[in-house]
Amino acid sequence: MPTPLGRLWRYAAPHRPRIVAASIFTILNKLFDVLPELVIGAAVDVVVRAEHSLVGQVFGVQDRFTQFVILAAINFAIWVLESLTEYVAAILWRNLAQTIEHDARLDAYGHVQSLELAWFEDRSTGGLLAVLNDDVNQLERFLDVGAADLLRTSVNVLFVGAVFFTAAPVLGVVAFLPIPLIVWGSIRYQRRLAPFYRKVRDAAGDVSALLANNLSGILTIRAFSAEARERGRVATVSDRYRLANRDAIRFSSAFVPIIRLAILAGFTLTLLIGGRATLAGELEVGMFSVLVYMTQRLLWPLTRLGETLDLYQRAMASTQRILDLLDVRPTIRAGDRELPEPRAGAVAFDGVSFAYQSGPNVLEGFNLRVGAGETHAIVGATGAGKSTIVKLLLRLYDVTEGRVTVDGVDVRELGFHALRGAIGYVGQDVFLFQGTVRENLAYGKPDASNEDVERAARLAEAHEFILALPQGYDTEVGERGQKLSGGQRQRLSIARALLRDPPLLVLDEATSAVDNETEAAIQRSLEVVSRGRTVILIAHRLSTVRHADRIWVLDRGRVVESGTHDELCQQGERYAALWRVQTGERTHQAA
Secondary structure, three states, X not given: OOOHHHHHHHHOHHHHHHHHHHHHHHHHHHHHHHHHHHHHHHHHHHHHHHHHOHHHHXXXXXXXXXXHHHHHHHHHHHHHHHHHXXXXXXXXXXXXXXXXXXXXHHHHHHHHHHOOHHHHOOOOHHHHHHHHHHHHHHHHHHHHXXXXXXXXXXXXXXXXHHHHHHHOHHHHHHHHOHHHHHHHHHHHHHHHHHHHHHHHHHHHHHHHHHHHHHHHOHHHHHHOOOHHHHHHHHHHHHHHHHHHHHXXXXXXXXXXXXXXXXXXHHHHHHHHHHHHHHHOOOOOHHHHHHHHHHHHHHHHHHHHHHHHHHHHHHHHHHHHHHHHHHHOOOOOOOOOEOOOOOXXXXXXXXXXXXXXXXXXXXXXXXXXXXXXXXXXXEEEOOOOOHHHHHHHHOOOOOOOEEEEEEOOEEHHHEOHHHHHOOEEEEOOOOOOOOOEHHHHHOOXXXXXXXXXXXXXXXXXXXXXXXXXXXXXXXXXXXHHHOXXXXXXXXXXXXXXXXXXXXXXXXXXXXXXXOOHHHHHHHHHHHHHHOOOOEEEEEEOOHHHOOOOOEEEEEEOOEEEEEEOHHXXXXXXXXXXXXXXXXXXXXXXXXX
């Protein structure tokens, strides 16, 4: 199975040229960072060997001060190049990190939007937020810092090793003895850390899920005086996250002290063995100075190896979650057909059966015909399958058997835009976005003119109350429209659907949570907007549907009655009984 790093490399394919460029400047920066140690050795060589120094021989200069001037110029150039390459490398890595972070968040979010509703049934909003936000940020932190650190450490080992084995092979072996142990220990240590960080990421997802859920339900929490109880629940999951981090921190913090012992051993052996060789005349003083400095340069950065690998493990755990999310394949795919023009909005359900996942059938052999330009209503008890019909029509789910057609075309053959662009949907749970009234009305048609927006508002009988708001159409509605009443939100939802001028209008329990005045206003609106378009009403209140061309009565996923309001009342069956209950006739007769 591919490693997270391998999967990340494949995902970052479009950015590989920038990765290569950033790596090249990081390598150059590390080389320039190590070169001053060679300059120090050359300076010691000038003091000890005078005109016979390496600088004197290479540049043909005998005067010691002139040699120091040459070294000073070389050192100045090295520092300038080191600063320049560090600046360019930092710019490249940081921008690369931000770009990949941006792409990963957009790709993950866009992919989540393409998944069917059934996928969301077993996922929490907070868990998804943890992936889209926390995990993406964790990946960005590694790309910003950790990747460059790993590269610098590798280049440092190779370059310093080349100097050691060229100048004094024996000292090279001594200096490098701790490195395999350090690297092996680091990798083994970090592998043992991986489960700790998986627990940390899972715990972070639990915290996000609970917080998102509680913030959405703050009204219910307060209504039931459950603040203390919910604070306790948050404390429990937050403490679980704290403890998961504590275990990871305790384990990872022991790494650096252990590594320092290995570094101390390497430095001490280099000092003793190199010093003895220098005293015996087997090694030049200047080169001994270089190697002593180089030993520290070689081994000390390895103390950060644990911190870098720690960052790496966190990033790989997050990468795994991000890419696992991107690997989820949607089971509902768009077709490629368009609706024939002119779009009429005729709907048919032919022998449709449907079940949610492995549950029992919600619809069983369901048949329904809605002619173009007609208003049809679907009624029934809770759980009869009314809202499921809408979800199948919008193709949020696919039928188990049978087919659903719009204007004679199977919805599975239509593109999502072609299908949903022909439907104006108004649900019971109205969702308004943070923004102005105008922005929410134009959500389905961003290029709509102000005149079109106001015309749709008038049709939904929303224009008057909008003008009464503090800033009219430019009034902020608040998160989820919380600054407006339920009836106002519902009218805006209808206006938003009408603005698209769809041939098919679907209202799913659109009047179930509004007062009588708002219901009357919505009914007046429907009488106007239903002219020339197909309307499907899903309703619990029968007063809303009494003027429909045809009413379909559902029971346990099947049509048990159909007809006009008057016909169904005369039949005296289920619909008539529901009508009597809702109008109070049965209560009156009993009295």
